Amino acid sequence: MVAEKTKKEAVNPILGCIADDFTGASDMASFLRKGGLNTIQINGVPDETIDIDTDVDAIVIALKTRTCDKQVAINESLRSLSWLQEKKCHRFYFKYCSTFDSTETGNIGPVIDALMDAISCSQTLVCPALPVNGRTVYNGHLFVHGELLNRSPMADHPLTPMKDSDLSVLLNQQVAPEFRGTCGHIRYPELSHLDTQTQVPPARYIIADALDTEHLRILANYFATHADFPLLTGGSGLAEFLGQAYRQKAWLNKTSAAMKETRLPSPVLIIAGSCSKATQGQVAHIKSSIPSLNVDPNALVSGEQDATSIEQWLSEQQSKSVILYSTDKPENVSANQEKLGQAHAAEIIEHALAAAARYAAKSGQFRNIIVAGGETSGAVVSALNIKRFVIGESVAPGVPLMRAQTVYGDLQLALKSGNFGDFDFFSSTMEAMTL
Numbered sequence: 001m002v003a004e005k006t007k008k009e010a011v012n013p014i015l016g017c018i019a020d021d022f023t024g025a026s027d028m029a030s031f032l033r034k035g036g037l038n039t040i041q042i043n044g045v046p047d048e049t050i051d052i053d054t055d056v057d058a059i060v061i062a063l064k065t066r067t068c069d070k071q072v073a074i075n076e077s078l079r080s081l082s083w084l085q086e087k088k089c090h091r092f093y094f095k096y097c098s099t100f101d102s103t104e105t106g107n108i109g110p111v112i113d114a115l116m117d118a119i120s121c122s123q124t125l126v127c128p129a130l131p132v133n134g135r136t137v138y139n140g141h142l143f144v145h146g147e148l149l150n151r152s153p154m155a156d157h158p159l160t161p162m163k164d165s166d167l168s169v170l171l172n173q174q175v176a177p178e179f180r181g182t183c184g185h186i187r188y189p190e191l192s193h194l195d196t197q198t199q200v201p202p203a204r205y206i207i208a209d210a211l212d213t214e215h216l217r218i219l220a221n222y223f224a225t226h227a228d229f230p231l232l233t234g235g236s237g238l239a240e241f242l243g244q245a246y247r248q249k250a251w252l253n254k255t256s257a258a259m260k261e262t263r264l265p266s267p268v269l270i271i272a273g274s275c276s277k278a279t280q281g282q283v284a285h286i287k288s289s290i291p292s293l294n295v296d297p298n299a300l301v302s303g304e305q306d307a308t309s310i311e312q313w314l315s316e317q318q319s320k321s322v323i324l325y326s327t328d329k330p331e332n333v334s335a336n337q338e339k340l341g342q343a344h345a346a347e348i349i350e351h352a353l354a355a356a357a358r359y360a361a362k363s364g365q366f367r368n369i370i371v372a373g374g375e376t377s378g379a380v381v382s383a384l385n386i387k388r389f390v391i392g393e394s395v396a397p398g399v400p401l402m403r404a405q406t407v408y409g410d411l412q413l414a415l416k417s418g419n420f421g422d423f424d425f426f427s428s429t430m431e432a433m434t435l
């Protein structure tokens, strides 16, 4: 049964999204905007001080719950859901990574279960596919640029090494014991007649194949307003088509308000904490044209490098655009993790990069900041105490320019998911964001 709403009945905002990391949130927000929804991003669990404009169609809440303690992830997601329900959202989306990024002990299954329980729904969609960035699902297996997930560079991820690519296996490891084995599939040959001959399987978690954007359009048209599916889950691939589907159903009564000014004066500070293959190439490329500083966890531990020395280096660069990076090859990352502990290595790097971002904004030297990596972005946005972003144009699929009013003034940020963007992402984004 498809719930029909007339334009008169429409209530804004429609869609409330909960994302498990910060770049994932801005990725989702960029595609919702592309689909015609006036979208804002709120960072962290919103409290009563956060208000929203009346013309907002979609709200994306950015959490940092991908790798945190399970109970914290559940609690923050449920508190976010309550807030979205208070704001009268009536459709919900749990956004996780298009490469799943969640191990056996990960939080995707537990958070899905908790949200389903709170929304009282018995089925949900599981759709990580993002074909525009090379993530496809075929026969329930996740592929990255044509390679099985566990044979892609994601197998070496510093925090969430992906050792399987069968989505039902990955999910079954995580969900509550009583729901194990309750995955169903919509396989790609069935997609072309979804809604006519194909019955959606009566499974709790419905894993959808999607090989191209047309498949996502079909899925979005079916699931966007389906009464039995108030909660959908997956990557950002569906977002553009969900937006279009809501618009077709006349669920929107406002025209999308674009962010007006998208450029600020140079310079740009680039912060790369991602060690993904894409970021490694992008860092290597930009290092040949702007000053760079390697933020090294071993040097931070030994005291050879600290917040003061990084600040000193930044101030010496005066009005130049620069990059700070901890990006390294998988073997060096593993060595650091063995020596310092995985969580400790991540923490000291994130802390140093976030402190540098705060100094850069506070000193007024930089008003534009590009960050590579979801965890790193979460640390930077928290250090800048940015509560909300207005979403602007995308500079690459899944990477929007975003504006925030902060205690340090008007800032512009671009948060890049680790594996997103072409080799020249940093230079093209610097050009797009500055006067």
Ligand SMILES: Nc1ncnc2c1ncn2[C@@H]1O[C@H](COP(=O)(O)OP(=O)(O)OP(=O)(O)O)[C@@H](O)[C@H]1O
Pocket: 021, 023, 024, 157, 158, 159, 273, 274, 275, 276, 297, 326, 327, 328, 332, 333, 336, 337, 345, 346, 347, 349, 350, 372, 373, 374, 375, 376, 377, 416, 417, 418, 419
């Ligand atoms: N040289 C290094 N040694 C050990 N750990 C590192 C090093 N450089 C970065 N890290 C840590 O690895 C993690 C990278 O995660 P992050 O989410 O920022 O990037 P990503 O996983 O590539 O991006 P995304 O989550 O958007 O896909 C961070 O916690 C970071 O602090």
Ligand SMILES: O=C(O)[C@@H](O)C(=O)CO
Pocket: 021, 023, 024, 025, 027, 028, 096, 097, 098, 099, 130, 235, 236, 374, 398, 417, 418
């Ligand atoms: O879905 C993706 O690939 C990204 O938005 C992401 O979540 C990476 O952190």
